[in-house]
Amino acid sequence: xxxxxxxxxxxxxVDDTDKFINDIIERRRTGxxxxxxxxxxxxxxxxxxxxxxxxxxxxxxIVVKDGKSLLTDEYVEKILKNELTWDxxxxxGIIEYLDAxxxxxxxxxxxxxxxxxxxxxxxxxxxxxxxxTTSLIPYSNFGSSSRLIRGSKIQKQSLGLYASNFxxxxxxxxxxxxxxxxxxVKSFMHDVIKQxxxxxxxxxxxxxxxxxxxxxxxxxxxxxGSIQRxxxxxxxxxxxxxxxxxxxxxxxxxxGIPDKEVKGYKSEKDYRLLEKDGIVYTGAKIDGDxxxxxxxxxxxxxxxxxxxxxxxxxxxxxxxxxxxxxKGIVDMTLVTxxxxxxxxVQVRVRNxxxxxxxxxxxxxxxxKGVIGMIIPHEDMxxxxxxxxxxxxxxxxxxxxxxxxxxxxEILAGKVGALDGRYVDGTTFDSESEESLRNNLFKxxxxxxxxxxxxxxxTGERYDAKIFVGNMYYLKLKHMVANKIHSRASGxxxxxxRQPIEGRGKGGGLRxxxxxxxxxxxxxxxxxxxxxxxxxxxxxxxxxxxxxxxIHDIRKDIYISPVVGENSDVSxxxxxxxxxxxxxxxxxxxxxxxxxxxxKY
Amino acid sequence: xxxxxxxxxKHLPKKLLDEVREESELNRLKSDEVKKVLKRIEKEYNxxxxxxxxxxxxxxxxxxGEPGTQMILRSFHFAGxxxxxxxxxxxxxxxxxxxxxxxxxxxxxxxxxSDYNKDPNKAKQVAVSIKQTTMxxxxxxxxxxxxxxxxxxxxxxxxxxxxKITENYLExxxxxxxxxxxxxxxxxKIIIKPDGKEIALSDVYQVKEKIKELSIKxxxxxxxxLPIKQANGEFVIFxxxxxxxxxxxxxxxxxxxxxCNNPFVIAELFGIEAARNLIMDESTNVIxxxxxxxxxxxxxxxxxxxxxxxxxxxxxxxGITSEKDSVLARASFETPIKHIINASLIGEQDNLTxxxxxxxxxxxxxLGTGLPNLVAKMxxxxxxxxKK
Numbered sequence: 001x002x003x004x005x006x007x008x009x010x011x012x013x014v015d016d017t018d019k020f021i022n023d024i025i026e027r028r029r030t031g032x033x034x035x036x037x038x039x040x041x042x043x044x045x046x047x048x049x050x051x052x053x054x055x056x057x058x059x060x061x062i063v064v065k066d067g068k069s070l071l072t073d074e075y076v077e078k079i080l081k082n083e084l085t086w087d088x089x090x091x092x093g094i095i096e097y098l099d100a101x102x103x104x105x106x107x108x109x110x111x112x113x114x115x116x117x118x119x120x121x122x123x124x125x126x127x128x129x130x131x132x133t134t135s136l137i138p139y140s141n142f143g144s145s146s147r148l149i150r151g152s153k154i155q156k157q158s159l160g161l162y163a164s165n166f167x168x169x170x171x172x173x174x175x176x177x178x179x180x181x182x183x184x185v186k187s188f189m190h191d192v193i194k195q196x197x198x199x200x201x202x203x204x205x206x207x208x209x210x211x212x213x214x215x216x217x218x219x220x221x222x223x224x225g226s227i228q229r230x231x232x233x234x235x236x237x238x239x240x241x242x243x244x245x246x247x248x249x250x251x252x253x254x255x256g257i258p259d260k261e262v263k264g265y266k267s268e269k270d271y272r273l274l275e276k277d278g279i280v281y282t283g284a285k286i287d288g289d290x291x292x293x294x295x296x297x298x299x300x301x302x303x304x305x306x307x308x309x310x311x312x313x314x315x316x317x318x319x320x321x322x323x324x325x326x327k328g329i330v331d332m333t334l335v336t337x338x339x340x341x342x343x344x345v346q347v348r349v350r351n352x353x354x355x356x357x358x359x360x361x362x363x364x365x366x367x368k369g370v371i372g373m374i375i376p377h378e379d380m381x382x383x384x385x386x387x388x389x390x391x392x393x394x395x396x397x398x399x400x401x402x403x404x405x406x407x408x409e410i411l412a413g414k415v416g417a418l419d420g421r422y423v424d425g426t427t428f429d430s431e432s433e434e435s436l437r438n439n440l441f442k443x444x445x446x447x448x449x450x451x452x453x454x455x456x457x458t459g460e461r462y463d464a465k466i467f468v469g470n471m472y473y474l475k476l477k478h479m480v481a482n483k484i485h486s487r488a489s490g491x492x493x494x495x496x497r498q499p500i501e502g503r504g505k506g507g508g509l510r511x512x513x514x515x516x517x518x519x520x521x522x523x524x525x526x527x528x529x530x531x532x533x534x535x536x537x538x539x540x541x542x543x544x545x546x547x548x549x550i551h552d553i554r555k556d557i558y559i560s561p562v563v564g565e566n567s568d569v570s571x572x573x574x575x576x577x578x579x580x581x582x583x584x585x586x587x588x589x590x591x592x593x594x595x596x597x598x599k600y
Numbered sequence: 601x602x603x604x605x606x607x608x609x610k611h612l613p614k615k616l617l618d619e620v621r622e623e624s625e626l627n628r629l630k631s632d633e634v635k636k637v638l639k640r641i642e643k644e645y646n647x648x649x650x651x652x653x654x655x656x657x658x659x660x661x662x663x664x665g666e667p668g669t670q671m672i673l674r675s676f677h678f679a680g681x682x683x684x685x686x687x688x689x690x691x692x693x694x695x696x697x698x699x700x701x702x703x704x705x706x707x708x709x710x711x712x713x714s715d716y717n718k719d720p721n722k723a724k725q726v727a728v729s730i731k732q733t734t735m736x737x738x739x740x741x742x743x744x745x746x747x748x749x750x751x752x753x754x755x756x757x758x759x760x761x762x763x764k765i766t767e768n769y770l771e772x773x774x775x776x777x778x779x780x781x782x783x784x785x786x787x788x789k790i791i792i793k794p795d796g797k798e799i800a801l802s803d804v805y806q807v808k809e810k811i812k813e814l815s816i817k818x819x820x821x822x823x824x825x826l827p828i829k830q831a832n833g834e835f836v837i838f839x840x841x842x843x844x845x846x847x848x849x850x851x852x853x854x855x856x857x858x859x860c861n862n863p864f865v866i867a868e869l870f871g872i873e874a875a876r877n878l879i880m881d882e883s884t885n886v887i888x889x890x891x892x893x894x895x896x897x898x899x900x901x902x903x904x905x906x907x908x909x910x911x912x913x914x915x916x917x918x919g920i921t922s923e924k925d926s927v928l929a930r931a932s933f934e935t936p937i938k939h940i941i942n943a944s945l946i947g948e949q950d951n952l953t954x955x956x957x958x959x960x961x962x963x964x965x966x967l968g969t970g971l972p973n974l975v976a977k978m979x980x981x982x983x984x985x986x987k988k
Binding site for chain 1: 654658659662959962963965966970
């Protein structure tokens with residue numbers, strides 16, 4: 001006697017629980033019931049749950065009967081001969097889809113050798129436990145799991161050909177790798193997802209060595225020659241938009257070159273790139289403050305216009321300019337209308353990004369790093385055959401992180417590049433290290449992948465044999481050009497008179513609480529005072545009442561709020577933030593009295 | 601031997617001088633050689649001293665703070681493996697520096713007097729007498745006899761023999777500890793009957809529950825004892841609980857050497873200096889166990905700050921921070937409104953003598969470069985006073 005629940009709704013009771021469940025499963029396998037139905041028995045509550053709803057993640061398993069896999073060699077042969085399709089296998093009940101709930105009632109074997117009579121299902125392959133990005137990592141069964149996770153995450157950040165119609169798209173903050181390549185070392189997943197149609201990296205020659213000290217920690221050294229040949233060049237796209245907004249009273253924004261009478265008119269030079277319709281021409285080189293779309297808005301308050309203004313229309317300038325500190329070339333312009341039927345102009349700006357110090361790169365094994373130095377081709381170390389590496393990667397990154405897969409990919413990449421073939425690095429099912437070593441030996445190289453190298457500057461031979469090989473390298477979307485920031489002086493906040501926050505607005509770099517402690521710990525008091533001078537003010541203070549005095553500039557007299565005009569007032573230099581604190585205290589009816597004393 | 605020489609250097613710490621004396625006697629140094637040594641030591645000692653204007657408070661704070669951030673990431677714990685689980689890592693450090701009245705895992709290390717500390721059986725004997733024994737442990741069954749309105753306790757004779765508890769002792773302690781009941785011994789049972797004419801059934805039940813938890817022997821809070829042989833062959837008892845006062849009364853315990861991990865108990869029993877040492881030792885242990893290295897002088901300084909008033913004060917808003925002179929300094933730590941309002945009620949004055957209040961006002965902090973002022977000797981008449 002068990003309760004039957006269908007899609008979270010109580011349906012009734014069945015007497016023979018096991019028979020009921022077995023019947024349903026049998027019918028599903030024979031195709032009498034749709035295969036998207038899953039059934040599960042909850043022993044604790046004595047309930048049978050049947051689920052046919054959509055949105056459940058389900059996974060596929062081979063059905064096992066009496067300890068034997070239903071997918072026999074016969075079927076396998078038929079599949080190989082293309083006589084049997086996947087759908088037919090599912091229809092015949094050899095393979096079935098289970099959701100997380102039904103999986104609770106099963107006993108799944110990982111490999112066919114493990115099968116016992118108790119098993120109900122068999123895993124198609126152990127790689128089904130990996131997702132798409134994880135199975136894209138070659139030789140991943142030789143790496144540590146934490147690095148595998150990082151590797152999967154990193155691949156999502158790599159630049160490549162994210163969509164083949166990128167030329168007509170208006171995506172924000174995207175990049176296209178200019179010369180993407182297929183990886184030499186692939187896994188089965190590269191074929192499944194047709195990765196060669198949208199590759200995301202480039203094959204490079206990599207040497208595991210330190211050089212000149214610029215690849216310490218996680219930084220890498222890049223060959224300038226490789227960059228000049230086009231390695232890791234990408235194009236960065238950023239769309240800008242301008243809208244003709246409608247305001248109350250029938251007023252509307254106007255896209256076009258603003259008149260000189262307009263309030264806030266920039267300068268003729270800034271509008272020089274605009275065409276007659278107020279939109280830049282395609283191909284225009286933009287940097288600094290030049291306008292992309294000229295626009296004027298109606299005056300903010302109508303009353304203001306009637307009372308004070310002589311001319312009837314003082315429209316405000318509200319043109320769209322490029323983001324502070326960026327530059328580029330206008331790639332495409334688009335005129336359309338938005339949901340409300342207002343005119344909408346979109347301009348896409350393109351910017352070529354050549355690798356520079358600070359750009360982030362990674363292999364597929366969670367080994368990420370930034371460029372520490374770009375070294376001219378002629379100064380790079382070279383091998384006996386005259387090969388110079390594109391990238392030099394610190395060998396210290398390997399032992400503690402245990403990414404053996406990284407090393408194997410270099411070896412496999414080397415074999416692939418020299419033998420002119422793709423190497424299969426599918427997890428659990430890859431070409432063996434032994435076979436790679438033999439192949440490399442036959443090609444006339446040392447079987448362990450190491451080579452004698454010579455210093456490119458002095459020509460001396462290195463005592464150590466250097467591990468050199470080919471590997472698929474990814475350029476990640478984090479580029480210094482988008483992050484670099486510095487400021488000497490600039491805008492301040494209205495309330496506190498301290499510098500504003502944020503890179504986009506040209507804000508200050510904060511000397512925070514802990515940084516302050518460092519100054520104090522070093523005894524650098526005067527330097528600290530200077531660093532915190534951004535909001536310093538001169539404050540007139542009445543010496544009798546200890547309150548802020550008022551400075552009447554026209555009469556040039558100081559007025560104390562308590563004593564009046566004839567009081568002793570001293571000018572004090574302190575932070576504006578403290579003046580605010582005093583004001584706040586006064587608002588709480590606390591009398592903050594400053595007692596003045598000469599410091600010297 | 602070199603008394604006269606050492607007299608010259610008596611401004612150096614006694615410990616240093618004693619060491620020099622011992623070493624020079626051992627190596628048969630001559631008088632001028634000892635003088636050389638002392639001269640060098642004086643130089644090193646002076647150069648190791650902190651100069652005035654050095655921000656030792658912040659340096660200490662940073663010396664704890666920087667490795668402290670790593671402690672969160674690295675804190676590994678022994679998941680219920682050992683018999684005595686101890687709070688360790690950052691949690692213990694916070695507990696110590698906050699000066700919590702009761703540590704989350706109170707433990708004691710008990711040393712034994714010389715006639716007890718060599719023999720494992722004697723050590724065990726002391727350990728058994730320290731360990732708390734409840735009625736529950738030596739009882740086979742508690743029976744509520746409802747018809748006669750009494751509780752019958754059927755004793756576990758074997759357990760009692762092991763723990764050396766006699767029936768007479770049991771009867772005595774039970775009648776001492778339980779009030780409003782009559783305790784009677786009959787065979788291997790102990791019968792407990794509540795007093796009074798009208799006895800409700802619930803009273804009988806309550807008495808039964810009460811005696812279950814009743815401690816009949818040992819020290820309260822000590823549930824586990826672990827006699828351990830140390831490297832020098834001496835037996836030491838590790839146990840939980842912190843009632844050193846009661847433990848000291850037990851025969852065989854050398855209270856002079858025994859310690860617990862609660863500075864407050866130590867301060868009460870042995871004085872504030874001992875508590876300072878305990879704070880130092882405990883925090884050093886935590887830091888060492890995490891594989892970190894903080895200079896002793898920082899730990900010493902922190903323990904000094906916590907104990908220098910004769911009372912243990914934690915580094916909290918109710919501890920040392922509450923005793924800062926400056927209103928602004930207190931307000932900038934925690935609960936600013938409370939401090940500002942209280943200061944305004946009594947008209948407190950802030951003399952701006954410390955670090956944080958000068959940072960708030962953007963004045964030079966009186967430390968390092970902000971400390972010295974220029975004092976120039978002026979020629980007469982070079983500086984005319986306005987008053988003249």
